[in-house]
Amino acid sequence: MNHSEQDVKNDTIERYNAKERINHWIVAITFVLLALSGLALFHPSMFWLSFVLGGGPWTRILHPFIGLVMFICFAVLAIGFWRHNLIEKNDVEWLKGIRDVVNNREENLPPVGRYNGGQKLLFWMMIGCMIGLLLSGVVIWRAWFSWMFPIFVIRAAAVLHAVCAFLLIAGIVVHIYAAIWIKGTVRAMTRGTVPRAWARKHHPAWYRKMTGE
Template identity: 45%
Template sequence: MFTGVAFFFPDFAWLTEILGTPQLARAIHPFTGIIMFAAFIFLGYLYWDHNIPEKNDIRWLKGMLEVLKGNEHAVAYNGKYNLGQKMLFWTLNLAMVTLLVTGIIMWRQYFSHYFSIPVLRFAILLHSLSAFMLFTGILVHMYMAFWVKGSIRGIVEGWVTVRWAKKHHPKWYRDEVLPELEKDLQNEAEGKHVKTKALFKGING
Protein backbone atom coordinates (compact mmCIF):
# COMPACT_ATOMS: atom_id res chain seq x y z
CA MET A 1 0.00 0.00 0.00
CA PHE A 2 2.81 2.40 0.89
CA THR A 3 4.60 1.72 -2.38
CA GLY A 4 1.36 2.43 -4.22
CA VAL A 5 1.10 5.81 -2.49
CA ALA A 6 4.68 6.53 -3.53
CA PHE A 7 3.94 5.69 -7.17
CA PHE A 8 0.85 7.88 -7.22
CA PHE A 9 2.22 10.89 -5.31
CA PRO A 10 5.81 11.91 -6.21
CA ASP A 11 6.20 13.72 -2.88
CA PHE A 12 6.06 10.33 -1.17
CA ALA A 13 8.67 8.71 -3.41
CA TRP A 14 10.86 8.19 -0.34
CA LEU A 15 8.46 5.44 0.75
CA THR A 16 9.86 3.21 -1.99
CA GLU A 17 13.11 3.08 -0.02
CA ILE A 18 11.33 0.93 2.56
CA LEU A 19 11.97 -1.99 0.22
CA GLY A 20 15.43 -0.85 -0.82
CA THR A 21 15.20 0.97 -4.15
CA PRO A 22 12.36 2.40 -6.29
CA GLN A 23 13.02 -0.28 -8.90
CA LEU A 24 12.79 -3.07 -6.34
CA ALA A 25 9.64 -1.53 -4.86
CA ARG A 26 8.01 -1.47 -8.29
CA ALA A 27 8.91 -5.10 -8.89
CA ILE A 28 7.72 -6.27 -5.47
CA HIS A 29 4.53 -4.16 -5.34
CA PRO A 30 2.32 -6.67 -7.25
CA PHE A 31 3.47 -9.56 -5.07
CA THR A 32 2.89 -7.66 -1.82
CA GLY A 33 -0.53 -6.74 -3.22
CA ILE A 34 -1.38 -10.42 -3.63
CA ILE A 35 -0.25 -11.13 -0.06
CA MET A 36 -2.37 -8.23 1.20
CA PHE A 37 -5.36 -9.53 -0.77
CA ALA A 38 -4.93 -13.00 0.75
CA ALA A 39 -4.79 -11.46 4.24
CA PHE A 40 -8.01 -9.53 3.62
CA ILE A 41 -9.75 -12.65 2.31
CA PHE A 42 -8.68 -14.56 5.41
CA LEU A 43 -9.98 -11.81 7.71
CA GLY A 44 -13.15 -11.59 5.63
CA TYR A 45 -13.68 -15.33 6.09
CA LEU A 46 -13.28 -14.98 9.85
CA TYR A 47 -15.61 -12.02 10.33
CA TRP A 48 -18.12 -11.94 7.47
CA ASP A 49 -20.94 -13.50 9.50
CA HIS A 50 -20.83 -10.67 12.06
CA ASN A 51 -20.85 -8.06 9.28
CA ILE A 52 -24.13 -8.99 7.60
CA PRO A 53 -26.50 -5.98 7.83
CA GLU A 54 -29.47 -6.50 10.14
CA LYS A 55 -32.78 -4.76 10.70
CA ASN A 56 -31.51 -3.12 13.89
CA ASP A 57 -28.71 -1.40 11.98
CA ILE A 58 -31.13 1.19 10.60
CA ARG A 59 -31.28 2.72 14.09
CA TRP A 60 -27.56 3.50 13.88
CA LEU A 61 -28.05 5.17 10.49
CA LYS A 62 -31.05 7.22 11.63
CA GLY A 63 -29.18 8.34 14.73
CA MET A 64 -26.00 9.29 12.86
CA LEU A 65 -25.94 12.77 14.40
CA GLU A 66 -25.97 11.33 17.91
CA VAL A 67 -23.35 8.78 16.89
CA LEU A 68 -21.04 11.60 15.80
CA LYS A 69 -21.68 13.32 19.14
CA GLY A 70 -20.50 10.22 20.94
CA ASN A 71 -23.98 9.11 22.01
CA GLU A 72 -24.15 5.96 19.90
CA HIS A 73 -25.40 3.95 22.86
CA ALA A 74 -28.50 6.16 23.11
CA VAL A 75 -29.78 5.53 19.59
CA ALA A 76 -28.40 2.20 18.35
CA TYR A 77 -28.80 -1.45 19.29
CA ASN A 78 -25.58 -2.82 17.85
CA GLY A 79 -24.44 -6.39 17.56
CA LYS A 80 -20.73 -7.17 17.57
CA TYR A 81 -20.23 -4.50 14.89
CA ASN A 82 -22.26 -1.37 14.15
CA LEU A 83 -23.46 -0.43 10.67
CA GLY A 84 -20.50 1.87 10.10
CA GLN A 85 -18.08 -0.97 10.81
CA LYS A 86 -20.04 -3.29 8.55
CA MET A 87 -20.04 -0.77 5.71
CA LEU A 88 -16.30 -0.31 6.15
CA PHE A 89 -15.77 -4.09 6.14
CA TRP A 90 -17.54 -4.59 2.81
CA THR A 91 -16.05 -1.43 1.30
CA LEU A 92 -12.49 -2.52 2.08
CA ASN A 93 -13.09 -6.02 0.77
CA LEU A 94 -14.65 -4.68 -2.44
CA ALA A 95 -11.69 -2.34 -2.85
CA MET A 96 -9.26 -5.24 -2.41
CA VAL A 97 -11.02 -7.39 -5.02
CA THR A 98 -10.99 -4.48 -7.47
CA LEU A 99 -7.32 -3.80 -6.74
CA LEU A 100 -6.46 -7.44 -7.44
CA VAL A 101 -8.35 -7.64 -10.74
CA THR A 102 -7.12 -4.30 -12.06
CA GLY A 103 -3.62 -4.97 -10.74
CA ILE A 104 -3.42 -8.21 -12.71
CA ILE A 105 -4.57 -6.40 -15.86
CA MET A 106 -1.90 -3.74 -15.31
CA TRP A 107 0.89 -6.20 -14.44
CA ARG A 108 3.26 -5.36 -17.27
CA GLN A 109 5.62 -8.27 -16.83
CA TYR A 110 2.96 -10.96 -17.21
CA PHE A 111 -0.50 -9.81 -18.27
CA SER A 112 -0.80 -6.24 -19.58
CA HIS A 113 0.10 -7.20 -23.16
CA TYR A 114 -3.12 -9.23 -23.37
CA PHE A 115 -5.26 -6.11 -23.01
CA SER A 116 -5.94 -3.10 -25.20
CA ILE A 117 -4.81 0.42 -24.31
CA PRO A 118 -8.38 1.59 -23.42
CA VAL A 119 -8.80 -1.39 -21.07
CA LEU A 120 -5.45 -0.65 -19.43
CA ARG A 121 -6.36 3.00 -18.96
CA PHE A 122 -9.69 2.07 -17.39
CA ALA A 123 -7.94 -0.47 -15.14
CA ILE A 124 -5.46 2.20 -14.01
CA LEU A 125 -8.35 4.54 -13.18
CA LEU A 126 -10.23 1.87 -11.21
CA HIS A 127 -7.04 0.78 -9.48
CA SER A 128 -6.34 4.34 -8.37
CA LEU A 129 -9.91 4.92 -7.16
CA SER A 130 -9.94 1.62 -5.27
CA ALA A 131 -6.59 2.38 -3.65
CA PHE A 132 -7.91 5.77 -2.57
CA MET A 133 -11.05 4.12 -1.18
CA LEU A 134 -8.96 1.56 0.72
CA PHE A 135 -6.56 4.14 2.13
CA THR A 136 -9.40 6.48 3.13
CA GLY A 137 -11.30 3.63 4.77
CA ILE A 138 -8.28 2.66 6.84
CA LEU A 139 -7.78 6.28 7.94
CA VAL A 140 -11.46 6.54 8.93
CA HIS A 141 -11.14 3.30 10.88
CA MET A 142 -8.09 4.61 12.74
CA TYR A 143 -9.80 7.94 13.46
CA MET A 144 -12.95 6.31 14.83
CA ALA A 145 -10.84 4.02 17.00
CA PHE A 146 -9.55 7.10 18.80
CA TRP A 147 -12.95 8.81 18.68
CA VAL A 148 -14.74 6.06 20.63
CA LYS A 149 -13.06 5.70 24.01
CA GLY A 150 -12.02 2.14 24.75
CA SER A 151 -11.84 1.01 21.12
CA ILE A 152 -8.05 1.14 20.92
CA ARG A 153 -7.77 -1.57 23.57
CA GLY A 154 -9.94 -3.85 21.47
CA ILE A 155 -7.78 -3.28 18.39
CA VAL A 156 -4.37 -3.48 20.05
CA GLU A 157 -4.96 -6.02 22.83
CA GLY A 158 -7.90 -7.94 21.36
CA TRP A 159 -10.39 -7.46 24.20
CA VAL A 160 -12.86 -4.94 25.62
CA THR A 161 -14.42 -4.57 29.04
CA VAL A 162 -17.88 -5.89 29.75
CA ARG A 163 -19.06 -2.37 30.53
CA TRP A 164 -17.81 -1.14 27.15
CA ALA A 165 -19.52 -4.02 25.33
CA LYS A 166 -22.81 -3.36 27.14
CA LYS A 167 -22.70 0.36 26.32
CA HIS A 168 -21.58 0.31 22.69
CA HIS A 169 -22.76 -3.11 21.47
CA PRO A 170 -25.76 -4.05 23.64
CA LYS A 171 -27.10 -6.73 21.27
CA TRP A 172 -23.73 -8.47 21.24
CA TYR A 173 -23.61 -8.17 25.03
CA ARG A 174 -27.06 -9.72 25.41
CA ASP A 175 -26.64 -12.49 22.83
CA GLU A 176 -23.02 -13.55 23.38
CA VAL A 177 -21.22 -11.83 26.24
CA LEU A 178 -23.81 -12.22 29.01
CA PRO A 179 -24.47 -15.94 28.37
CA GLU A 180 -20.71 -16.57 28.45
CA LEU A 181 -20.33 -14.70 31.73
CA GLU A 182 -23.27 -16.55 33.27
CA LYS A 183 -21.69 -19.82 32.17
CA ASP A 184 -18.42 -18.79 33.81
CA LEU A 185 -20.19 -17.89 37.06
CA GLN A 186 -21.94 -21.25 37.07
CA ASN A 187 -18.68 -23.10 36.47
CA GLU A 188 -17.01 -21.08 39.23
CA ALA A 189 -19.82 -21.93 41.64
CA GLU A 190 -19.33 -25.61 40.81
CA GLY A 191 -15.60 -25.31 41.42
CA LYS A 192 -14.66 -25.73 37.78
CA HIS A 193 -11.81 -23.90 36.09
CA VAL A 194 -13.00 -20.59 34.61
CA LYS A 195 -11.41 -19.03 31.54
CA THR A 196 -13.36 -16.01 30.31
CA LYS A 197 -13.04 -15.31 26.60
CA ALA A 198 -10.52 -12.54 26.01
CA LEU A 199 -12.88 -10.59 23.78
CA PHE A 200 -14.85 -9.42 26.77
CA LYS A 201 -12.77 -9.80 29.89
CA GLY A 202 -12.56 -7.13 32.56
CA ILE A 203 -15.99 -7.33 34.16
CA ASN A 204 -15.25 -4.34 36.37
CA GLY A 205 -13.80 -2.23 33.55
Protein backbone atom coordinates in the same frame (compact mmCIF):
# COMPACT_ATOMS: atom_id res chain seq x y z
CA MET B 1 -14.63 -23.81 31.61
CA ASN B 2 -13.66 -22.50 28.17
CA HIS B 3 -11.55 -19.43 27.43
CA SER B 4 -14.49 -17.10 26.77
CA GLU B 5 -16.22 -18.10 30.03
CA GLN B 6 -12.99 -17.49 31.95
CA ASP B 7 -12.71 -14.03 30.35
CA VAL B 8 -16.24 -13.14 31.45
CA LYS B 9 -15.42 -14.23 35.00
CA ASN B 10 -12.35 -11.96 34.91
CA ASP B 11 -14.52 -8.97 33.93
CA THR B 12 -13.40 -9.09 30.29
CA ILE B 13 -14.86 -10.59 27.14
CA GLU B 14 -12.85 -12.10 24.30
CA ARG B 15 -13.42 -10.12 21.11
CA TYR B 16 -10.64 -11.49 18.88
CA ASN B 17 -8.54 -14.61 19.23
CA ALA B 18 -4.80 -14.75 18.56
CA LYS B 19 -5.13 -15.92 14.93
CA GLU B 20 -7.55 -13.10 14.12
CA ARG B 21 -5.28 -10.49 15.70
CA ILE B 22 -2.15 -11.74 13.93
CA ASN B 23 -3.98 -11.76 10.60
CA HIS B 24 -5.33 -8.26 11.24
CA TRP B 25 -1.86 -6.86 11.92
CA ILE B 26 -0.42 -8.53 8.81
CA VAL B 27 -3.14 -6.80 6.79
CA ALA B 28 -2.40 -3.51 8.58
CA ILE B 29 1.37 -3.65 7.98
CA THR B 30 1.05 -4.68 4.34
CA PHE B 31 -1.54 -1.94 3.82
CA VAL B 32 0.88 0.73 5.07
CA LEU B 33 3.66 -0.58 2.82
CA LEU B 34 1.30 -0.70 -0.16
CA ALA B 35 -0.20 2.73 0.47
CA LEU B 36 3.20 4.43 0.66
CA SER B 37 4.75 2.54 -2.25
CA GLY B 38 1.57 2.98 -4.28
CA LEU B 39 1.68 6.75 -3.79
CA ALA B 40 5.33 6.66 -4.88
CA LEU B 41 4.30 4.98 -8.13
CA PHE B 42 1.24 7.19 -8.59
CA HIS B 43 2.99 10.57 -8.98
CA PRO B 44 6.62 11.72 -9.39
CA SER B 45 6.27 14.23 -6.54
CA MET B 46 5.75 11.33 -4.12
CA PHE B 47 8.38 9.01 -5.57
CA TRP B 48 10.57 9.59 -2.51
CA LEU B 49 8.14 7.34 -0.60
CA SER B 50 9.63 4.41 -2.52
CA PHE B 51 12.29 4.28 0.19
CA VAL B 52 9.94 2.06 2.24
CA LEU B 53 10.62 -0.81 -0.16
CA GLY B 54 14.22 0.02 -0.98
CA GLY B 55 13.84 2.41 -3.93
CA GLY B 56 12.20 2.50 -7.35
CA PRO B 57 13.16 -0.89 -8.86
CA TRP B 58 12.39 -2.81 -5.67
CA THR B 59 9.11 -0.93 -5.25
CA ARG B 60 7.97 -1.95 -8.74
CA ILE B 61 8.95 -5.56 -8.03
CA LEU B 62 7.63 -5.94 -4.48
CA HIS B 63 4.44 -3.84 -4.57
CA PRO B 64 2.28 -6.40 -6.41
CA PHE B 65 3.57 -9.36 -4.40
CA ILE B 66 2.85 -7.58 -1.11
CA GLY B 67 -0.56 -6.77 -2.57
CA LEU B 68 -1.25 -10.48 -2.99
CA VAL B 69 -0.27 -11.12 0.64
CA MET B 70 -2.65 -8.40 1.83
CA PHE B 71 -5.51 -9.67 -0.33
CA ILE B 72 -5.14 -13.27 0.86
CA CYS B 73 -4.95 -12.28 4.53
CA PHE B 74 -7.88 -9.91 4.17
CA ALA B 75 -9.88 -12.65 2.43
CA VAL B 76 -9.32 -14.88 5.47
CA LEU B 77 -10.63 -12.08 7.72
CA ALA B 78 -13.61 -11.47 5.44
CA ILE B 79 -14.56 -15.16 5.41
CA GLY B 80 -14.42 -15.21 9.20
CA PHE B 81 -16.42 -12.04 9.79
CA TRP B 82 -18.92 -11.61 6.95
CA ARG B 83 -21.78 -13.11 8.97
CA HIS B 84 -21.25 -10.50 11.68
CA ASN B 85 -21.40 -7.72 9.10
CA LEU B 86 -24.74 -8.40 7.44
CA ILE B 87 -26.80 -5.19 7.37
CA GLU B 88 -29.89 -5.47 9.59
CA LYS B 89 -32.80 -3.17 10.45
CA ASN B 90 -31.07 -1.87 13.60
CA ASP B 91 -28.03 -0.91 11.52
CA VAL B 92 -30.17 1.24 9.22
CA GLU B 93 -31.68 2.98 12.24
CA TRP B 94 -28.20 3.40 13.72
CA LEU B 95 -26.98 5.08 10.52
CA LYS B 96 -30.01 7.38 10.53
CA GLY B 97 -29.00 8.48 14.01
CA ILE B 98 -25.48 9.47 12.97
CA ARG B 99 -25.83 12.80 14.83
CA ASP B 100 -26.31 10.91 18.08
CA VAL B 101 -23.29 8.77 17.19
CA VAL B 102 -21.08 11.81 16.64
CA ASN B 103 -22.34 13.46 19.85
CA ASN B 104 -21.82 10.26 21.87
CA ARG B 105 -25.52 9.87 22.70
CA GLU B 106 -25.55 6.10 22.40
CA GLU B 107 -28.59 5.79 24.65
CA ASN B 108 -30.67 7.18 21.74
CA LEU B 109 -29.47 4.48 19.33
CA PRO B 110 -30.76 0.95 18.76
CA PRO B 111 -28.72 -1.80 20.48
CA VAL B 112 -25.57 -2.59 18.52
CA GLY B 113 -24.39 -6.14 17.87
CA ARG B 114 -20.76 -7.13 17.37
CA TYR B 115 -20.37 -4.31 14.83
CA ASN B 116 -22.31 -1.10 14.26
CA GLY B 117 -23.75 0.11 10.97
CA GLY B 118 -20.72 2.25 10.15
CA GLN B 119 -18.31 -0.62 10.71
CA LYS B 120 -20.43 -2.87 8.51
CA LEU B 121 -20.52 -0.35 5.66
CA LEU B 122 -16.75 0.02 5.90
CA PHE B 123 -16.35 -3.77 5.84
CA TRP B 124 -18.28 -4.17 2.58
CA MET B 125 -16.61 -1.12 1.03
CA MET B 126 -13.23 -2.64 1.83
CA ILE B 127 -14.23 -5.94 0.22
CA GLY B 128 -15.25 -4.10 -2.96
CA CYS B 129 -12.02 -2.10 -3.01
CA MET B 130 -9.89 -5.17 -2.38
CA ILE B 131 -11.49 -7.03 -5.28
CA GLY B 132 -11.10 -3.96 -7.52
CA LEU B 133 -7.43 -3.61 -6.54
CA LEU B 134 -6.73 -7.29 -7.20
CA LEU B 135 -8.37 -7.39 -10.64
CA SER B 136 -6.95 -4.07 -11.82
CA GLY B 137 -3.56 -4.88 -10.30
CA VAL B 138 -3.30 -8.08 -12.31
CA VAL B 139 -4.07 -6.17 -15.52
CA ILE B 140 -1.36 -3.54 -14.92
CA TRP B 141 1.23 -6.01 -13.55
CA ARG B 142 3.89 -5.42 -16.17
CA ALA B 143 6.08 -8.26 -17.46
CA TRP B 144 3.62 -10.77 -16.01
CA PHE B 145 0.11 -10.04 -17.25
CA SER B 146 -0.20 -6.58 -18.83
CA TRP B 147 1.04 -7.85 -22.22
CA MET B 148 -2.16 -9.88 -22.48
CA PHE B 149 -4.44 -6.81 -22.56
CA PRO B 150 -4.99 -3.97 -25.06
CA ILE B 151 -3.79 -0.53 -23.98
CA PHE B 152 -7.27 0.88 -23.30
CA VAL B 153 -7.94 -1.95 -20.82
CA ILE B 154 -4.64 -1.25 -19.07
CA ARG B 155 -5.46 2.47 -18.83
CA ALA B 156 -8.93 1.75 -17.45
CA ALA B 157 -7.42 -0.69 -14.95
CA ALA B 158 -4.90 1.94 -13.82
CA VAL B 159 -7.73 4.40 -13.14
CA LEU B 160 -9.75 1.75 -11.28
CA HIS B 161 -6.68 0.83 -9.23
CA ALA B 162 -6.14 4.47 -8.22
CA VAL B 163 -9.83 5.01 -7.31
CA CYS B 164 -10.01 1.84 -5.23
CA ALA B 165 -6.74 2.71 -3.50
CA PHE B 166 -7.99 6.22 -2.67
CA LEU B 167 -11.26 4.89 -1.22
CA LEU B 168 -9.43 2.23 0.78
CA ILE B 169 -6.94 4.73 2.21
CA ALA B 170 -9.79 7.09 3.16
CA GLY B 171 -11.71 4.21 4.74
CA ILE B 172 -8.72 3.05 6.76
CA VAL B 173 -8.09 6.60 8.00
CA VAL B 174 -11.69 6.68 9.27
CA HIS B 175 -11.21 3.21 10.77
CA ILE B 176 -8.10 4.30 12.68
CA TYR B 177 -9.71 7.55 13.84
CA ALA B 178 -12.79 5.71 15.12
CA ALA B 179 -10.62 3.14 16.92
CA ILE B 180 -8.77 5.92 18.74
CA TRP B 181 -11.94 7.98 19.35
CA ILE B 182 -13.77 5.10 21.07
CA LYS B 183 -11.47 4.41 24.00
CA GLY B 184 -10.82 0.73 24.55
CA THR B 185 -11.23 -0.28 20.91
CA VAL B 186 -7.51 -0.59 20.18
CA ARG B 187 -7.16 -2.92 23.16
CA ALA B 188 -9.39 -5.44 21.38
CA MET B 189 -6.78 -5.87 18.64
CA THR B 190 -3.77 -5.85 20.95
CA ARG B 191 -4.94 -7.94 23.92
CA GLY B 192 -7.92 -9.64 22.29
CA THR B 193 -10.29 -8.80 25.13
CA VAL B 194 -12.48 -5.84 26.10
CA PRO B 195 -13.90 -4.83 29.51
CA ARG B 196 -17.49 -5.85 30.16
CA ALA B 197 -18.40 -2.18 30.71
CA TRP B 198 -17.03 -1.27 27.26
CA ALA B 199 -19.01 -4.03 25.58
CA ARG B 200 -22.18 -3.13 27.52
CA LYS B 201 -21.91 0.52 26.48
CA HIS B 202 -20.84 0.27 22.83
CA HIS B 203 -22.17 -3.15 21.74
CA PRO B 204 -25.03 -4.02 24.11
CA ALA B 205 -26.67 -6.66 21.88
CA TRP B 206 -23.33 -8.45 21.45
CA TYR B 207 -22.69 -8.12 25.19
CA ARG B 208 -26.00 -9.81 26.03
CA LYS B 209 -25.26 -12.60 23.58
CA MET B 210 -21.81 -13.21 25.06
CA THR B 211 -22.84 -13.03 28.73
CA GLY B 212 -26.47 -14.15 28.69
CA GLU B 213 -27.42 -11.09 30.78
